[in-house]
Amino acid sequence: MKKQITVLATILMGVLISFTSCQEMMVAPEVDNSNENNFRQMWQKFDSHYGLFLVKNIDWNKVYTSHLPMAQAARTDAELFSVLSSTVHVLDDKHINIYTNSPELTDYNSGENGHIPAQEDFDFKVVREKYLTEYHAETDDFGYGKLTSDIGYIHIKSFQGEFSFYEKNMVKAIDALASTKGIVFDIRDHKGGSDQVSKYIAGRFSSSKKLFMTSRKRNGPGHDQFDTAVNWYVEPTGKSQYTKPVILLTTSTTISAGETFTFAMLENANVTHIGTKTAGAFTDVIAHQLPNGWIITVGVGDYRGSDGKSYEGIGITPKISSENKKVDVINGVDKTLELARQRLE
Incomplete structure (x- = not known):
């Protein structure tokens, strides 16, 4: 027992x-x-x-x-x-x-109809060992560096933890990469976190205020009973903004707050989206224990893009499609990252 x-x-x-x-x-x-x-x-x-x-x-x-x-x-x-x-x-x-x-x-x-499979189209170890000329890791989930002398790189695996952590370390990242001509922002293995963090970080690349998402949550027994919808806006945050070209990389593993971040980033005119469709799971969840001790998780909200559409079960489609093959990743090759780098050169 x-x-x-x-x-x-x-x-x-x-x-x-x-x-x-x-x-x-x-x-x-x-x-x-x-x-x-x-x-x-x-x-x-x-x-x-x-x-x-x-x-x-x-x-x-x-x-x-x-x-x-x-x-x-x-x-x-x-x-x-x-x-x-x-x-x-x-x-x-x-x-x-x-x-x-x-x-x-x-x-x-539910979405996988079984156990969540291991990711095969991305391995950050390949990026760090084969592509980065320098890298500063604040944690295992957050770091920044350069792909070339004038192309920056930011990798964030989650938006979990204290908000102040992201404020402090985005200052470091933006300051360190301010002189670059472009940045690759990599969230291909993003596992979710805080939507407030999503909004803040996207604001570091924003030049104007724009609606990026609406959200509402169940508040009654009826399937149509929700609280008042909340409008989410991306707007300039921090002491300065990086408004030069940014390429955002996603995969089908990019989920939850990684997807709300994608919503926000795509409202910024300087951002180009490359990769594969995101997971298509946006809402907040609660966890509930059944009498036998098993745990279930339940999505409680209805999250939509700035166009009013729901992308639940669909995901966000990149402007430019690119998917790494498992064999390439195993052999230390990241063709999606190479494509992003080429577009910034």
Whole structure:
């Protein structure tokens, strides 16, 4: 039992660290731990909190009706896991996960229809060892340097942590790269974080105030009940702005706050987007513990671009498409980065 509690605590901490800004932990009271009740609890949590039923045109009651008999028939954890996975697979959402405390069952991601795969089209180690002439790492997730004497490079893997960290270190990065003629901003392995950080950093490359996103969150039992929509604007931030050419690199791994950052950056006239479509999972999430100890994550909002459209399950398409092949990455070649560098030379 002690081992299970330790594993669960590790999972809980991982969930809280790995997802976007407005997270909260909802721990269920002691209740019926039958497979049927675990299914009901999960279905009800989505019913009351999930923000994208209307966007995705999902009949959640129909899902309940079709899956309840399966849950009632389930006799093992593996059978329950299969039922719950099938239930949320209907939503096709990369922000939805089921974390178990079982090494045999592992976890499930709705958008991937299984375990989240390892990234194969990008390896920062290749960039650092093969392409950068200098690099200053503030943390494993944040650093800046140069690809050539006059082409800068910034790599940020997440927007998690204190806001002041990003304020301080963006000053260092912008000051160090101020004399370059262009910057490659690399978020190809971005795992999310704070939308406020997204907005601030994009503002370091802005020359005017522009709407980049609207967001609203569920606030009632009805699938159409939301709080008042919030307008998000990108505008100049910091003591100075870098308004020379910037190339933003993304992949399908770029998710959540990495995508809201992409929204914001694309409102800046000096930014060109290269790579592959982003993950298509923008909203904030909450984590909820089921009676059996498993953890589910639920997206609670409806986030849209400045054009009023939802890109959930779709992602943001780059202006210029470029995808690295696994074999090239293994051999230390990053053709997407080479393309970005060439466009700035």
